[in-house]
Amino acid sequence: MKVSVIITTYNAEDWLRKVLVGFSVQTETDFELVIADDGSTPKTKEVLDAFSSKFKHPIVHVWQEDDGFQKSKILNKAILRANSDYLLFTDGDCVPRKDFVAVHLKYKEEGYFLSGGYFKLPMSISQAIADEDIISQNCFRISWLRRQGLNMNFKITKLTHTKLFADFMNWITPTKRSWNGHNSSGFKSDILAVNGFNHDMKYGGLDRELGERLFNLGLLSKQIRYSAICLHLDHARGYSSPEIWEKNNAIRSYNRRHKVIQIENGISSL
Template identity: 70%
Template sequence: MKLSVIISTYNSEDWLRNVLTGYTVQTEQDFEIVIADDGSTEKTKSLIASFQGRFNYPIIHVWQKDAGFRKCRILNKAILQSQSDYLLFTDGDCIPRKDFVATHLKHKEAGYFLSGGYFKLPKSISEAITQEDIITQRCFTLSWLKRQGLAMNFKVTKLVHNTYFAAFMNWLTPTKRSWNGHNASGFKKDIIAINGFNELLTYGGEDREMGERLFNLGLLSKQIRYSAICVHLDHERGYVDYEKIKHNLEIRRYNSKHKITYIKHGLDKLKNNTFA
């Protein structure tokens, strides 16, 4: 297969249903879905089962018990279970436009990882989106979003579906080419080389930290935030802990100063016990 899509989730069945629907209508279908589940209930398991058979490959559901925010750990487990040599990472609250997978494949290149973004929707529109809106792709059109009450501002330019305009905006945007967990991809061998995600980190820059170690390894990054489009569904974040975010930042600063690539608490710890 050409690519593995790794989707993180935690007890968000309504959002995950819409996200998976988005992957059923991709223009490129030669990919697998790997669900990185940080301790959801049986409801998520049942939802995933309902989507089995709707893709070219079986959905791989990688689960760990709920013991707080352990996204880095479940992502590492998902990496080990993935079957492709190229990995696309996203979240279970980000609905992909139909060319999302194809765009990542189009821009992939040895020595690089791809840095995408998202278009954040207000909660009212997030709750209004139906599976039909996703299948028809109208939830990615400005006219439909405007009818739902979306305020028009500069940010909506991200949804302008024009290849030349997107390329220009990718070049123009001042946004850093960081590893963004909701929309980023890279070669599996590069991620393995730095031992994956750092399991010492919780919420707050944990995805970017891995990207910073990829930079330390010598990789470059391509900006595709105006090309690889997904819409982000709004929700509460009860797991935010500002003290832990501060701790994460201290680790990132240390790694940057000392050009750290390989970390101890990563993939290697899981290889002999993937489902621990």
């Protein structure tokens, strides 16, 4: 298969279902879904079972016991279970546009990872999106979002379908070409070379820290935030705290300063 799509989730069945609908209508079908499940109840498996016949390849469900926020560990377990040499990472609250997988495959290149973004929706519109809105792709249309009450701002230009405009915006955007857990991809061999995600990090910057070590390895990155489009569904973040951010920022600062490539507490420690 061309790519393994790794999707993180935790007890968010309604949002995950919408995400799976999005992947069920992709223009590129030669991919597998690997669900990185950080301790959800059996309800998540029920959702996955309902979609088992919608995809060309079987859904791989990687689950671990609920032990608090352990995204790095479940991501590393999912990486080991992935059957492709190219990995696309996103979250179970990000509904992909129908060309999402195709765009990542179009721009993939050895020596690089791809850096995408998202368009964030308020809770009211997140809840209003129905399966048919995703299948028809109406939810990616600016006119539809405005009818649902979305306030207009510059960020909505991400949803413009014109390729020339998207390429231009990818080129001029001041946003860093970082590794973003909701929309990034790279070769499995590169991720293994840096020992995967850092188990010492909880919520807050753990994805970007992986990207910083990929840079230390010698990789470059490509900006595709205006080409690979997904809608971020709103939710609470009860797992964030100033203390965790302070610890994570200290780890990132140390690794940047010392040009760390491989962390000790990563895939090899599973």
